[in-house]
């Protein structure tokens with residue numbers, strides 16, 4: 614099957630790498646002007662003039678990036694099978710739509726308000742912050758990612774500065790969640806509505822960018838896993854979803870899970886599955902999209918994924934670590950840029966943490982990893 618991918622970055626690259634053994638071939642539609650997938654055929658389409666050329670070469674279409682013009686996605690969907698469908702993109706492009714869907718399905722979220730002026734932002738911060746003056750997080754409704762378009766307000770007096778800094782006409786304001794950790798739940802739904810779930814991963818960010826994901830975890834109870842699976846299952850069914858869906862959650866001190874956001878695609882917090890699960894998220898996404906049986910999501914050992922950001926560091930020394938698997942995206946070094954990742958696989962948490970520490974020392978700028986079970 615010839616699969617078209619909207620977007621041509623590293624997620625598309627890794628999808629294609631997983632799809633070649635399945636007999637798939639890939640055509641990418643790049644609207645950014647700087648494709649990096651470096652595999653398969655790329656149709657450059659910054660002016661939205663080359664859709665025909667792209668669609669003629671593919672049997673079905675998926676995407677690796679959700680911040681695409683909805684009109685483009687709908688034009689694709691009108692002519693070729695598109696998985697996941699455009700409704701998933703529409704919802705995920707807007708934080709208010711996303712939160713409304715979570716709430717409608719009974720999936721808990723932090724208290725929030727929608728505001729469209731600095732005055733409304735101050736009022737929402739006062740109301741949500743309450744007498745204890747809990748901080749709030751303001752986020753642009755659309756176009757935000759990796760912590761961009763966001764500000765934390767400690768008091769309502771910071772509203773004007775925050776409003777000006779974000780510079781967006783509509784914001785969502787959320788109570789600041791005093792979480793013990795951030796986790797993600799990744800699941801896959803096939804065309805026949807079969808659903809499989811990966812074990813929950815714990816994620817650590819620095820400067821808004823994901824640094825570490827670990828899975829499976831020693832301190833996730835069966836009950837917590839089941840709750841997260843229930844939430845994502847509802848989302849998958851409500852959207853009649855096909856492919857990989859990622860749900861990012863906060864775990865609170867009293868053990869509850871609050872949904873933060875979702876991504877209608879393979880996700881950085883699922884890269885550990887390339888070496889740490891029987892079937893990777895990339896392969897399972899492609900199996901779902903082309904309507905063949907999904908593969909086992911069972912873990913193969915214990916895995917920590919570490920992103921390589923900005924500079925490569927000593928990659929040869931990194932590969933000396935037992936159980937290290939390197940995935941480079943073929944990108945030039947640049948501050949804050951995701952250049953690749955390393956998956957460290959071990960048989961015990963003790964070994965895994967020792968490998969993480971060795972790798973951290975070799976990766977420029979890598980922060981200390983503070984997993985919540987330590």
Ligand code: AMP
Nearest residue numbers: 723750758759760787788789790873874
């Ligand atoms: P997001 O773009 O919504 O994923 O937010 C980026 C990061 O900001 C998250 O990974 C959290 O670390 C932090 N964050 C976002 N929303 C909240 C919140 N309501 N309370 C506390 N931290 C938050």
